[in-house]
Amino acid sequence: MELGAQEMQRHRAEQYGRLAAVLEKDHEVPGAAAIFDQALSCGLAAIVAHQWPGEELKKNGAVKSARFLIEVAKARAEKRPGQDDVQILRGTDGALDVKVECKTLLEAIDHTAAIRHARGVGELRRPYVDALLELDAHAALLQVSDEQRESDWVKEEIRQRHDRLRASDYLELIGDEEAERRAKAAPHFVVIAPGAVNDGVALDACPVCGWEALAMSGIDPFGAGVGSGACVVCSYVRSADEAEELARRIMMTRHMDN
Numbered sequence: 001m002e003l004g005a006q007e008m009q010r011h012r013a014e015q016y017g018r019l020a021a022v023l024e025k026d027h028e029v030p031g032a033a034a035i036f037d038q039a040l041s042c043g044l045a046a047i048v049a050h051q052w053p054g055e056e057l058k059k060n061g062a063v064k065s066a067r068f069l070i071e072v073a074k075a076r077a078e079k080r081p082g083q084d085d086v087q088i089l090r091g092t093d094g095a096l097d098v099k100v101e102c103k104t105l106l107e108a109i110d111h112t113a114a115i116r117h118a119r120g121v122g123e124l125r126r127p128y129v130d131a132l133l134e135l136d137a138h139a140a141l142l143q144v145s146d147e148q149r150e151s152d153w154v155k156e157e158i159r160q161r162h163d164r165l166r167a168s169d170y171l172e173l174i175g176d177e178e179a180e181r182r183a184k185a186a187p188h189f190v191v192i193a194p195g196a197v198n199d200g201v202a203l204d205a206c207p208v209c210g211w212e213a214l215a216m217s218g219i220d221p222f223g224a225g226v227g228s229g230a231c232v233v234c235s236y237v238r239s240a241d242e243a244e245e246l247a248r249r250i251m252m253t254r255h256m257d258n
């Protein structure tokens with residue numbers, strides 16, 4: 001089943017809003033580069049699809065990458081007087097004008113690629129986040145409100161990302177040998193609470209250490225098989241909220257692929 005164009009736009013806007021709100025609140029959150037790339041892709045796709053329908057897509061129907069979406073804005077939007085690298089999308093019906101800082105955003109894409117290739121080490125610079133947030137003034141977005149910034153989801157996302165970093169530091173501290181010993185012992189000391197998980201599956205793959213060592217104390221409500229619990233190898237904790245969110249993303253991806 002294909003998502004309707006409107007539903008797709010809403011999904012893009014929501015994704016942009018949540019991720020941009022995370023960076024607005026904490027632009028040094030672990031994994032900031034990946035969050036930035038995803039937020040920018042969703043935001044630009046929503047804007048381009050709204051302004052110039054069809055131009056967000058490649059010939060094969062897939063959505064263009066952020067870099068090519070910026071090229072569309074560069075070619076189609078008005079230049080800001082005196083600033084060749086900033087495009088302006090004029091707001092209609094009382095909407096605000098939207099500044100698309102093409103040069104800064106292209107620079108940001110290069111910067112995040114460099115961070116991601118260096119295993120996530122490095123900082124996302126604030127001006128890049130500010131340029132990302134400028135896009136929010138567009139009628140297709142309007143997502144980053146005070147409410148959004150203070151939402152449980154944003155707080156939880158930031159907490160989770162710091163927890164992942166803490167767990168991966170801990171993993172480095174205990175070393176490979178100890179991690180393997182713990183992983184092999186995991187099935188022996190995980191006790192399934194009656195009724196807590198389906199099918200007697202007690203261990204899920206841990207996103208931090210990669211071992212099947214996340215002792216499940218619950219499972220997502222959609223039946224996608226995402227467990228919540230704590231990893232007996234690296235101590236990473238996945239909350240029920242995170243499991244639900246992850247499952248929602250898995251379901252959404254399946255939905256869009258079909």
Ligand SMILES: [Zn+2]
Pocket residue numbers: 206207208209210211213231232233234235236
């Ligand atoms: Zn782990």
